[in-house]
Amino acid sequence: MLTIKNSNFYDNHAEEGGAIAAVVTLAQLTATGCNFTNNTAGYGGAIFNQVVTTVTNSVFADNSATIDGGAICNYTDLGGGIFNSTNNIFSGNNPNDIGTI
Amino acid sequence: MSRFEPIVRTWSAISHSLPQFAPARRPHARRRPMLECLESRSLLSTITLTVNSLADASPPKGVTTLREAITKADANSLNNYTIKFSVRGVIDLTTALPNLTDNISINGGGNILIRHDANAPQFTMLKAGGITSISGLTFFDGNGGAITCT
Numbered sequence: 313m314l315t316i317k318n319s320n321f322y323d324n325h326a327e328e329g330g331a332i333a334a335v336v337t338l339a340q341l342t343a344t345g346c347n348f349t350n351n352t353a354g355y356g357g358a359i360f361n362q363v364v365t366t367v368t369n370s371v372f373a374d375n376s377a378t379i380d381g382g383a384i385c386n387y388t389d390l391g392g393g394i395f396n397s398t399n400n401i402f403s404g405n406n407p408n409d410i411g412t413i
Numbered sequence: 414m415s416r417f418e419p420i421v422r423t424w425s426a427i428s429h430s431l432p433q434f435a436p437a438r439r440p441h442a443r444r445r446p447m448l449e450c451l452e453s454r455s456l457l458s459t460i461t462l463t464v465n466s467l468a469d470a471s472p473p474k475g476v477t478t479l480r481e482a483i484t485k486a487d488a489n490s491l492n493n494y495t496i497k498f499s500v501r502g503v504i505d506l507t508t509a510l511p512n513l514t515d516n517i518s519i520n521g522g523g524n525i526l527i528r529h530d531a532n533a534p535q536f537t538m539l540k541a542g543g544i545t546s547i548s549g550l551t552f553f554d555g556n557g558g559a560i561t562c563t
Contacts, residue, residue: 313543313544313545314541314542314545314547314560314562315544315545315546316546316547316548317546317547317548317549318523318548318549319547319548319549319550319551319552320522320550320551320552320553321551321552321559322551322552322553322554323553323554323555324529324552324553324554324555324556324558324559325555325556325557326537326555326557326558327550327559328558329558329561330555330558330559331552331555331558331559332559332560332561332562333537333558333560333562334562334563335561335562335563341562351559353558363562374528381545392446392484
């Protein structure tokens with residue numbers, strides 16, 4: 313279980329999850345008070361999620377994906393990809409805020 | 414001879430050939446109180462490591478870098494480690510940091526920016542597994558992602 317608090321992710325890039333890739337072997341990802349800005353990826357500009365991810369009081373701004381999930385991409389094929397969002401701000405993410413594959 | 418007698422004789426013959434499932438009664442043993450050794454147990458203690466240098470690739474001697482602190486924390490999973498910083502600024506990475514394995518907490522206090530060196534090849538800056546936590550850090554310009562949770 314990874315817990316991230318009060319941290320920033322700017323201008324990161326990856327094929328999956330420009331800032332964070334939460335892959336299926338992890339039980340849980342929790343992020344609170346974080347800022348994800350201008351991250352890019354093929355899937356999930358900021359977060360690629362295969363697990364149970366809970367994000368609270370965070371900002372997703374201007375993140376982009378070339379395929380799906382401008383801010384977050386949920387990969388649900390293996391029983392994961394559960395994204396719990398509470399009190400977050402989504403702005404300017406392209407092509408969408410949350411995508412599901 | 415009654416009409417049930419053949420059945421009774423047959424059942425008696427069968428029951429004598431069956432194994433006896435009831436355990437033999439042993440005389441009640443008198444138990445004496447004894448002392449037994451228990452396995453050793455120890456509580457996790459929390460050890461704080463302080464990073465006092467922003468250097469990474471070629472740190473001067475006598476300092477503790479973030480890379481060294483994580484390596485030290487990884488080496489002993491029996492304790493909790495908290496990594497904090499007495500410096501503030503930018504840590505430029507030319508290779509990935511060691512994986513966070515378990516029971517490690519990194520607290521940057523809002524003063525540490527971890528940046529993927531622009532001339533370095535692609536890598537994920539930090540991989541984290543087990544029970545780990547990160548706070549007060551900024552991940553910037555990652556080429557290959559900032560964090561992968563494994």
